[in-house]
Amino acid sequence: MPHVIETHQLTKSYGLLKAVDKLDISVESGEIFGLLGPNGAGKTTVISMLCTILKPTSGTATVNGFDIVKDANKVRKSIGIVFQEPSVDDRLTGKENLYMHANLYGVPASEQKDRINRVLKLVELEDRADDLLRTYSGGMRRRLEIGRGLIHYPKVLFLDEPTVGLDPQTRDHIWKYIRELKETEDITVVLTTHYMDEADRLSDRIAIMDHGKIVILDSPPNLKETLEGDVVAVKANNISALSDLVTKSLGFEKKQIVDGALEITVRNGKAAMPRIMELATQNNIYVESIVLREPNLEDVFLHYTGRTIREDSGKELHGMAAIQRRAIK
Amino acid sequence: MFIQPLLWLVIFGAGFGLRFTIPGLSYQQVIFPGIVGQTLLFTSMFMGISVLWDKEFGFMKEILVSPVSRFTIFLGKMVGDSTSSFLQGIMVFVIGIAIGISIDPITVIYALPIMVLITFGLVSIGLTIASLIGTLESFGAIQTFINLPLFFLSGALFPLKGPGISLPSWLTTVAAWNPLTYGVDALRNVILGTAWTPALQIQPLWIDIGIVALFDVIMMAIGTWAFGRMK
Numbered sequence: 001m002p003h004v005i006e007t008h009q010l011t012k013s014y015g016l017l018k019a020v021d022k023l024d025i026s027v028e029s030g031e032i033f034g035l036l037g038p039n040g041a042g043k044t045t046v047i048s049m050l051c052t053i054l055k056p057t058s059g060t061a062t063v064n065g066f067d068i069v070k071d072a073n074k075v076r077k078s079i080g081i082v083f084q085e086p087s088v089d090d091r092l093t094g095k096e097n098l099y100m101h102a103n104l105y106g107v108p109a110s111e112q113k114d115r116i117n118r119v120l121k122l123v124e125l126e127d128r129a130d131d132l133l134r135t136y137s138g139g140m141r142r143r144l145e146i147g148r149g150l151i152h153y154p155k156v157l158f159l160d161e162p163t164v165g166l167d168p169q170t171r172d173h174i175w176k177y178i179r180e181l182k183e184t185e186d187i188t189v190v191l192t193t194h195y196m197d198e199a200d201r202l203s204d205r206i207a208i209m210d211h212g213k214i215v216i217l218d219s220p221p222n223l224k225e226t227l228e229g230d231v232v233a234v235k236a237n238n239i240s241a242l243s244d245l246v247t248k249s250l251g252f253e254k255k256q257i258v259d260g261a262l263e264i265t266v267r268n269g270k271a272a273m274p275r276i277m278e279l280a281t282q283n284n285i286y287v288e289s290i291v292l293r294e295p296n297l298e299d300v301f302l303h304y305t306g307r308t309i310r311e312d313s314g315k316e317l318h319g320m321a322a323i324q325r326r327a328i329k
Numbered sequence: 330m331f332i333q334p335l336l337w338l339v340i341f342g343a344g345f346g347l348r349f350t351i352p353g354l355s356y357q358q359v360i361f362p363g364i365v366g367q368t369l370l371f372t373s374m375f376m377g378i379s380v381l382w383d384k385e386f387g388f389m390k391e392i393l394v395s396p397v398s399r400f401t402i403f404l405g406k407m408v409g410d411s412t413s414s415f416l417q418g419i420m421v422f423v424i425g426i427a428i429g430i431s432i433d434p435i436t437v438i439y440a441l442p443i444m445v446l447i448t449f450g451l452v453s454i455g456l457t458i459a460s461l462i463g464t465l466e467s468f469g470a471i472q473t474f475i476n477l478p479l480f481f482l483s484g485a486l487f488p489l490k491g492p493g494i495s496l497p498s499w500l501t502t503v504a505a506w507n508p509l510t511y512g513v514d515a516l517r518n519v520i521l522g523t524a525w526t527p528a529l530q531i532q533p534l535w536i537d538i539g540i541v542a543l544f545d546v547i548m549m550a551i552g553t554w555a556f557g558r559m560k
Binding site for chain 2: 051073077085086090101104105
């Protein structure tokens with residue numbers, strides 16, 4: 001099966017608001033597919049529909065070949081999910097949570113023990129398996145949830161903002177697991193995130209979402225490529241002379257002077273740097289500093305949506321739920 | 330939860346018993362099955378809160394995306410919550426016997442299956458409301474709004490019919506549509522035995538049980554539907 005997930009004109013509206021607007025995506029089997037966008041872009045809504053929690057307003061989608069509305073139960077069997085918010089029972093131990101999950105998904109009793117031990121090993125929680133979840137740290141819970149999502153051998157694992165609210169070391173740790181998963185398991189991962197670096201480091205392909213629509217879909221290197229290359233910023237004693245020289249001798253047309261530095265946009269910054277240095281030396285221009293800036297996904301996002309990813313992280317439903325929850329505690 | 334039935338049985342029972350005349354029965358004996366019913370009602374309705382907690386802590390999501398039918402999820406929730414409610418009901422028996430209400434302890438055995446039947450339906454109401462309402466605040470308000478009318482109009486505190494008893498017809502009509510009326514009547518049938526004469530009975534025991542069982546089935550169907558809508 002080439003496409004493990006396919007959506008056709010998938011739409012979810014709340015009144016006039018279109019949370020997801022006529023989405024057409026195909027996720028290939030075995031890839032890590034990133035859905036990137038600011039809060040409120042509709043990423044979680046897409047995941048919720050693919051996980052059969054929400055029914056689409058119009059359009060269709062299939063997961064593992066099953067229709068998300070007509071064959072909801074078969075879809076549920078094919079997928080594992082790690083939600084944005086914790087979904088473990090903190091009055092049970094790690095192991096008990098995993099047994100509960102195995103039973104819910106009909107894992108044969110004879111296999112449960114082996115699978116659970118294997119998963120605990122994968123997420124390095126063997127020594128804490130018999131402790132109550134309430135004694136776990138946020139990162140440990142996350143790891144347990146990722147492990148839990150794998151017990152029933154799903155075809156697709158959905159990770160909704162897997163590292164939100166975690167410290168940098170834990171994020172690193174979890175990224176490591178996700179990459180390992182891709183190597184060791186026969187599984188497709190769909191990941192949502194609003195962290196640029198996360199999408200960049202993990203995904204084989206990224207769909208940038210904004211206002212319920214896919215703005216662009218491509219591999220991280222290709223997305224960066226669309227920005228037409230790197231920026232080399234040079235500070236020198238004779239900037240205008242250097243500026244003329246790079247155009248005349250090296251053919252670099254795109255350039256501007258920002259804060260006393262000459263910024264040259266080139267396809268391949270690493271290759272251009274020594275040539276610029278050489279040119280400057282030959283013409284007796286003293287170079288004070290030279291910096292290479294490779295475009296990141298932040299630039300890509302900015303390029304396609306016209307704004308940075310965090311500036312528009314307006315209110316979303318989860319925000320309210322989170323506040324209410326704190327009030328109750 | 331010990332205190333409430335105790336207060337009803339001791340204080341309310343003593344005060345209102347002054348003017349109560351049913352031959353062969355004390356007022357405390359008559360309201361005792363009613364207080365068992367009341368305890369089942371209040372605790373069962375309250376158990377609906379477990380749905381809200383599961384939602385609040387996100388655990389419900391894990392259940393709802395699993396390949397388990399909505400009916401199974403509802404059934405699991407119902408049986409689990411009914412157990413706690415049922416145990417509370419048994420505590421009322423312990424209290425009743427401890428404070429010296431003359432009830433034959435053997436009747437507890439007959440009362441238990443009836444209590445289970447009553448609990449299933451009532452827990453289903455609580456679960457249905459909780460899954461439709463979705464927030465703790467509204468659940469609390471609606472729960473009170475349902476609890477008290479069901480309780481006061483069930484005949485838990487006074488016989489609804491019998492020699493010399495004339496109640497306003499609107500009250501008996503409403504009570505006739507209240508499922509708890511039949512639950513309490515069934516409990517009285519088994520706990521009070523022959524002293525609860527056909528003249529006092531709302532319905533014979535088997536009809537009481539039939540109505541309660543029918544109510545359970547209807548509520549479970551509604552509850553499954555409500556769980557199917559839950560997100």
